[in-house]
Amino acid sequence: MLQLNVIIVGAGVGGLVAALCCARKGYSVRILEQTGGEDLGAGIQLSPNCTRVLHDLGFASELERHGCLPEAIEIRDWQTGHLISSKVLGESIRRGTGYPYYHMSRTDLTQLLRDKVEEEPRIQMHCDTRVDDFEQQAGKVQVSSGEEKFEGDVLLGADGLHSTIKDKLLGSTRPRFTGNLAWRATFPAAQLPPGLISPVAALWWGPKKHFVFYPIAGGELVNCVGVVEKTVWQDESWMTHGEPGELRQDFAGWHKDIEVLIDHMDSSNCYKWALYDREPLAHWSVGQATLLGDACHPTLPFLAQGAAMAIEDAAVLAICLHKAMSVEEALQHYEALRMDRTARVQAESRRNGRIFHMSGIVAKMRNLVASTAIANRFDWIYGYDPMSVSK
Ligand SMILES: Cc1cc2nc3c(=O)[nH]c(=O)nc-3n(C[C@H](O)[C@H](O)[C@H](O)COP(=O)(O)OP(=O)(O)OC[C@H]3O[C@@H](n4cnc5c(N)ncnc54)[C@H](O)[C@@H]3O)c2cc1C
Numbered sequence: 001m002l003q004l005n006v007i008i009v010g011a012g013v014g015g016l017v018a019a020l021c022c023a024r025k026g027y028s029v030r031i032l033e034q035t036g037g038e039d040l041g042a043g044i045q046l047s048p049n050c051t052r053v054l055h056d057l058g059f060a061s062e063l064e065r066h067g068c069l070p071e072a073i074e075i076r077d078w079q080t081g082h083l084i085s086s087k088v089l090g091e092s093i094r095r096g097t098g099y100p101y102y103h104m105s106r107t108d109l110t111q112l113l114r115d116k117v118e119e120e121p122r123i124q125m126h127c128d129t130r131v132d133d134f135e136q137q138a139g140k141v142q143v144s145s146g147e148e149k150f151e152g153d154v155l156l157g158a159d160g161l162h163s164t165i166k167d168k169l170l171g172s173t174r175p176r177f178t179g180n181l182a183w184r185a186t187f188p189a190a191q192l193p194p195g196l197i198s199p200v201a202a203l204w205w206g207p208k209k210h211f212v213f214y215p216i217a218g219g220e221l222v223n224c225v226g227v228v229e230k231t232v233w234q235d236e237s238w239m240t241h242g243e244p245g246e247l248r249q250d251f252a253g254w255h256k257d258i259e260v261l262i263d264h265m266d267s268s269n270c271y272k273w274a275l276y277d278r279e280p281l282a283h284w285s286v287g288q289a290t291l292l293g294d295a296c297h298p299t300l301p302f303l304a305q306g307a308a309m310a311i312e313d314a315a316v317l318a319i320c321l322h323k324a325m326s327v328e329e330a331l332q333h334y335e336a337l338r339m340d341r342t343a344r345v346q347a348e349s350r351r352n353g354r355i356f357h358m359s360g361i362v363a364k365m366r367n368l369v370a371s372t373a374i375a376n377r378f379d380w381i382y383g384y385d386p387m388s389v390s391k
Pocket residue numbers: 009010011012013014015032033034035043044045046129130131132158159160161162163164182184225273292293294295299301304305306307308309310
């Protein structure tokens with residue numbers, strides 16, 4: 001087995017899980033994160049393909065404690081609220097795949113990961129450390145954050161959509177604005193009329209828009225995401241505070257349940273995100289450096305798989321490093337195992353956006369076939385086992 005010092009840039013979900021997977025294989029890990037470590041209070045769906053990795057890292061009881069087990073995904077019509085289709089999750093998906101599907105607060109998830117990282121003696125975390133450059137020489141990587149230098153054997157760019165490591169490694173290209181804007185808000189569920197929130201992922205389809213809501217934090221909070229097609233994104237930042245008044249206008253004419261949810265939002269808990277993606281890259285790795293998660297395959301959230309793909313990457317990468325005779329061989333093996341799957345998830349997420357936002361007669365036809373079409377549509381995603389695929 002190679003003795004390795006791994007440098008990970010970025011302490012998002014992908015970077016933290018990669019650190020834990022690498023430490024478990026016996027490697028020394030340094031994580032460099034530009035922020036102080038705070039996370040946005042939003043919700044996240046964790047499907048069995050990634051909860052199996054988190055279980056393997058020892059998080060089963062913490063996930064059970066902090067997660068909500070959704071009974072189903074329920075798809076409804078934007079105007080009437082009628083049920084178009086549903087897919088059973090809950091115990092049925094746990095039985096089928098061996099692992100649960102959870103709704104969670106992202107803050108809870110990253111806190112669990114950070115606590116474990118802090119306990120792990122092989123991992124050192126450096127917050128407020130923005131990486132601006134790196135070079136590779138004689139089988140080593142040297143990473144710079146201003147005047148500070150860090151040396152290692154492997155560099156892992158887990159630095160998200162606007163990845164500096166990707167730009168330095170493969171050339172600078174801007175991600176593409178997909179024409180979708182996501183509103184996100186999280187607030188106490190107790191404020192809502194009884195019966196509005198149930199233990200399901202509620203997905204409402206409408207022309208050029210959709211709205212998702214589900215309980216998180218053991219049912220104490222509700223997480224809402226409203227996606228709207230827009231031709232331009234005018235704000236400089238890709239994420240900014242949003243005014244619920246504007247959100248209300250975006251969803252004017254929608255069913256009263258959606259109006260009620262929007263009425264409970266305020267500007268302190270309401271954010272707007274411009275949704276970007278990029279075409280699949282031809283390579284992720286050069287020499288001793290590679291990429292992971294949104295840095296190499298930013299994914300629209302319409303399959304709820306972006307973080308799940310980053311978690312799968314992390315598990316596969318650690319196994320490849322463990323098995324290979326050299327770092328280069330490990331990184332080539334890793335990208336060969338991961339590129340097709342992540343590209344397919346990117347493409348299917350985009351396709352879902354088109355399906356969710358249909359209108360008129362096409363939407364009516366979509367609704368007729370939705371109930372049968374949805375039944376086994378996710379098996380290839382949820383049934384994937386990153387720990388055995390690389391064996
Ligand atoms: C509206 C919405 C809903 C979503 N819902 C889901 C869902 O339900 N399920 C799911 O699986 N996915 C979901 N996703 C996708 C998911 O959030 C992302 O795919 C995931 O966060 C990517 O993780 P990452 O670790 O690759 O990158 P990030 O989470 O972006 O982390 C990157 C980290 O790198 C740091 N960083 C960046 N540059 C530097 C630098 N130069 N030096 C040091 N540090 C740096 C950043 O500060 C950040 O901490 C959703 C996304 C959106 C927008």
